[in-house]
Amino acid sequence: MASYSILGLSGSLRREATNRKLLREAARLFGDCRFTEGDLKMPVYDGDDEQADGVPKPAQVLAEQIKAADAILISTPEYNKGPSGVLKNALDWVSRTEGNPWEGKPVAVMSAAAGRAGGERAQMILRSFMVPFQPRILQGPEMHLANSSNQFDESGQLKGDMYIDTLTQLMANLRTEIER
Template structure:
């Protein structure tokens, strides 16, 4: 197994989310790595709560991001944007010390029940990540539409075109992670 550390963030909390299936499909296609899925069940961002100190679960997420060689984010599109869960996690991590996202290669994917969903969520997510200065891969953009019909009983993607796009994106993410690791 590679010693690369791949962190996954799923913008949906539901256990049966197709974005979670997509996250695990992307991790498989990334290849050998130490993969961990981050827990985004965080308290709502609140300045009063922050004044008491960064919650331990937020610090744990920030540390996971800082230690990752690459991050995969799977975001559903809720009301034309990223989920509140994902935005809340970004807001909290922005309040931690250091720059955990800085120069970290990031790939973004979306699974949606509609045909073309995910475009606006990915655009919004890119804008939300920009201040943190990660290396967000520009593409290929991966949108798995009509997602309820695209998985087999083992949770594997059956869409060949989507699979090729994920393979390409994960190959680029792996290259970026290896390059980052080589630069030290």
């Protein structure tokens, strides 16, 4: 079994965000891999700033990480029925870098949210945000972690077979897509 490079992108900046925990669990369930979490902290996109100063270093670094990874995991919270602004901002900045690091890249999308739908709307909208970049987004199984603050044990591992089974299958599908 080959060891792959997996980049995780959390739509939440909080250190102990459930989306970060979900990414780490996905990497654990993926199996042998080199997991890195990308940093989405960057200035708000402004075309005037880009014209004056170019693409900021954090966006360049993220684009290079995307390009170098064998696959990407994206986990988004649901804020006001959509993905987080920080995630959309990072996507906008990366789109301004040289080339298209997303093209043909296997991507697994998931969501963790406080609500009972587990971020389903945010995930659907995020998938539409990705269309112009032409990645290979897995179609399922869909991982919507509801009531996310109560779904992890003290060590950060998912509780409940349903979510573990879904995430395990999503990671198996991601491995298959990488090897395709």
